[in-house]
Amino acid sequence: MxxxxxxxxxxxxxxxxxxxxxxxxxxxxxxxxxxxxxxxxxxxxxxxxxxxxxxxxxxxxxxxxxxxxxxxxxxxxxxxxxxxxxxxxxxxxxxxxxxxxxxxxxxxxxxxxxxxxxxxxxxxxxxxxxxxxxxxxxxxxxxxxxxxxxVTQSPEERYTALEKTAKDIFQRIPQHFIANFLGITPVSLSRIRKRTLLQ
Amino acid sequence: MxxxxxxxxxxxxxxxxxxxxxxxxxxxxxxxxxxxxxxxxxxxxxxxxxxxxxxxxxxxxxxxxxxxxxxxxxxxxxxxxxxxxxxxxxxxxxxxxxxxxxxxxxxxxxxxxxxxxxxxxxxxxxxxxxxxxxxxxxxxxxxxxxxxxxVTQSPEERYTALEKTAKDIFQRIPQHFIANFLGITPVSLSRIRKRTLLQ
DNA sequence: TGAAAACGTTAACAAAAGATAAGGATTTTA
DNA sequence: TAAAATCCTTATCTTTTGTTAACGTTTTCA
Known part of the structure; x- marks a missing residue:
């Protein structure tokens, strides 16, 4: 540019x-x-x-x-x-x-x-x-x-909110960085994603 | 005043x-x-x-x-x-x-x-x-x-840090409010306090 | 293009936290 | 001052998260 x-x-x-x-x-x-x-x-x-x-x-x-x-x-x-x-x-x-x-x-x-x-x-x-x-x-x-x-949300709730407001971030940023951002480990985010998909 | x-x-x-x-x-x-x-x-x-x-x-x-x-x-x-x-x-x-x-x-x-x-x-x-x-x-x-x-600290680490920088808050504020502030439940804070005392 | 690095998932186990309830102490307030 | 409310701790059980390691896939880059 x-x-x-x-x-x-x-x-x-x-x-x-x-x-x-x-x-x-x-x-x-x-x-x-x-x-x-x-x-x-x-x-x-x-x-x-x-x-x-x-x-x-x-x-x-x-x-x-x-x-x-x-x-x-x-x-x-x-x-x-x-x-x-x-x-x-x-x-x-x-x-x-x-x-x-x-x-x-x-x-x-x-x-x-x-x-x-x-x-x-x-x-x-x-x-x-x-x-x-x-x-x-x-x-x-x-x-x-x-x-x-x-303060008010669980890791899973924070993930769900992010997924709702900025879904595209998952296409752009490595997931383990996003996990940190949510205050959890990459392994835990992987589990949360699986969990919330099945529901 | x-x-x-x-x-x-x-x-x-x-x-x-x-x-x-x-x-x-x-x-x-x-x-x-x-x-x-x-x-x-x-x-x-x-x-x-x-x-x-x-x-x-x-x-x-x-x-x-x-x-x-x-x-x-x-x-x-x-x-x-x-x-x-x-x-x-x-x-x-x-x-x-x-x-x-x-x-x-x-x-x-x-x-x-x-x-x-x-x-x-x-x-x-x-x-x-x-x-x-x-x-x-x-x-x-x-x-x-x-x-x-x-993002970088565990609940226990956040408690320890608070206890170091603002010990007096525990004399002034009910503990279950402080628990919320730290992002955990009052029960969990009570356990952390016991745990860190014993160490 | 081929080796190395990075990445996400899964498993197994340990540690920590959440939920709920009960009990006792203290404080509030009518 | 007596009843009610508040507060902290503890116990039990469940759920979630952390830790470590392994595996397969994809990406990077020399």
């Missing part, structure tokens, strides 16, 4: 949070940069500060922790979604997990440094503050649902 | 997010209101839009869902913390859970309407945008940790 198309996708993707008129867009876009990840390449690794907030124009990534030498996948992001090691990016602290491309992935990026400059730019500050606020609020709502699922 | 003392506590409590000089504080405070909850009184109920974002100056509340007629407690907030049915407050949608006082509780509140007015107030807008952004970012970091705990 060429940069122009990526910018278009980005503009469209963030329209739910904030819209720029053409004049503002012209000021805004020079603060953006572009990058891509080949399959299995890492965007973020444990112990390093994450300097970018990204919008995925193509591809998919997984977020995972390493615990006792084992990888545990906690989340995924796909095209037209935002991606970052958010906590590390916001707090400027070493990241505690990994973000790895599951497919060939293309990104539009905002560096932390550029973000700060925009927050000091008289013509952008208010809009960027709002942008940041609305993104954060959006993610809080997602997190709220995710925590609620862990 | 008198209103002046509550305002002081509020000012101090939000200083981690934003600080007001005395002139700004004078403009800001008229947008605040006060309330209190007696024990067991509800601040928010399922099906109603939550109109307030609060700061707890005294007391404690629990957040719970009702599933199959049963209450499941998902979270707590204590004095010097913020409290709201965040998702409902932000999206103006009916709330999906309950918030109930566990003790006599006192609140400093910002109504959604007043918040919007401040966001349109030339002298407050930028600071309030930032306030909102930083609050949201703060909660995202909390949620990130909480989700990570569910």
């Amino acid at each position: 060429d940069k122009q198309a990526q910018l278009e996708a980005f503009r469209k993707g963030i329209a739910q949070f904030v819209t720029f008129n053409d004049a503002e867009w012209k000021i805004f876009t020079p603060y953006l940069s572009f990058s891509s990840l080949s399959k299995k390449e890492h965007f973020a690794v444990e112990g390093k500060v994450c300097h970018y907030m990204c919008f995925i124009t193509r591809g998919a990534v997984r977020y995972y922790h390493i615990k006792d030498g084992q990888e545990i996948t906690g989340y995924f992001s796909f095209e037209n979604e935002l991606m970052s090691a958010y906590k590390s990016f916001l707090k400027r602290t070493p990241n505690t997990n990994y973000i790895q491309a599951l497919e060939e992935t293309e990104l539009v990026m905002i560096s932390h440094q550029n973000l700060q400059q925009m927050l000091n730019h008289p013509l952008l500050a208010l809009k960027i503050e709002r942008f940041g606020r609305l993104i954060a609020e959006y993610y809080i709502c997602c997190y709220e649902d995710r925590v609620t699922a862990f | 008198d209103k002046q003392a509550q305002l002081e506590a509020f000012r101090k409590g939000i200083a981690q997010f934003v600080t007001f000089n005395d002139a700004e504080w004078k403009i800001f405070t008229p947008y605040l209101s006060f309330s209190s909850l007696s024990k067991k009184e509800h601040f928010a109920v399922e099906g109603k839009v939550c109109h307030y974002m609060c700061f707890i100056t005294r007391g404690a509340v629990r957040y719970y869902h009702i599933k199959d007629g049963q209450e499941i407690t998902g979270y707590f907030s204590f004095e010097n913390e913020l409290m709201s049915a965040y998702k409902s407050f932000l999206k103006r949608t009916p709330n999906t859970n309950y918030i109930q006082a566990l003790e006599e509780t006192e609140l400093v509140m910002i109504s959604h309407q007043n918040l919007q007015q401040m966001l349109n107030h030339p002298l407050l807008a930028l600071k309030i945008e930032r306030f909102g952004r930083l609050i949201a970012e703060y909660y995202i970091c909390c949620y990130e940790d909480r989700v990570t705990a569910f």
Whole structure:
């Protein structure tokens, strides 16, 4: 995808949070940069500060922790979604997990440094503050649902819900990653799938 | 606690997010209101839009869902913390859970309407945008940790961690609420406590 | 293209958690 | 202050999950 198309996708993707008129867009876009990840390449690794907030124009990534030498996948992001090691990016602290491309992935990026400059730019500050606020609020709502699922639902119920709301994910992501995401082991997910099929 | 003392506590409590000089504080405070909850009184109920974002100056509340007629407690907030049915407050949608006082509780509140007015107030807008952004970012970091705990840790590990970081909660909150918060049944938590004591 | 790696399923067993009920202690409240 | 409600623990039984290993299939990649 060429940069122009990526910018278009980005503009469209963030329209739910904030819209720029053409004049503002012209000021805004020079603060953006572009990058891509080949399959299995890492965007973020444990112990390093994450300097970018990204919008995925193509591809998919997984977020995972390493615990006792084992990888545990906690989340995924796909095209037209935002991606970052958010906590590390916001707090400027070493990241505690990994973000790895599951497919060939293309990104539009905002560096932390550029973000700060925009927050000091008289013509952008208010809009960027709002942008940041609305993104954060959006993610809080997602997190709220995710925590609620862990507290109120059994693994099987979480699986059934996922199968209902995002069936396609099973065609795209290896099942053992999804198992981790649901908070169970791959073996257990395999059993749940068999169980729920028979019913 | 008198209103002046509550305002002081509020000012101090939000200083981690934003600080007001005395002139700004004078403009800001008229947008605040006060309330209190007696024990067991509800601040928010399922099906109603939550109109307030609060700061707890005294007391404690629990957040719970009702599933199959049963209450499941998902979270707590204590004095010097913020409290709201965040998702409902932000999206103006009916709330999906309950918030109930566990003790006599006192609140400093910002109504959604007043918040919007401040966001349109030339002298407050930028600071309030930032306030909102930083609050949201703060909660995202909390949620990130909480989700990570569910994905990477066993119930026993979550209990041990809680016992390490917030031992006092066991003196203050009925244990079966804490069990829900950890994502397990009260019976199971009782067993875990016995198990970990013997080791 | 051929060896190696990755992946999903299944089995067997152990460990943990859920469900239900009972009992005793404490707290609430009328 | 007496009855009711709440709370924690314990026991029993059932269900689910974790662990480990094996097997066949598919995918990867040198």
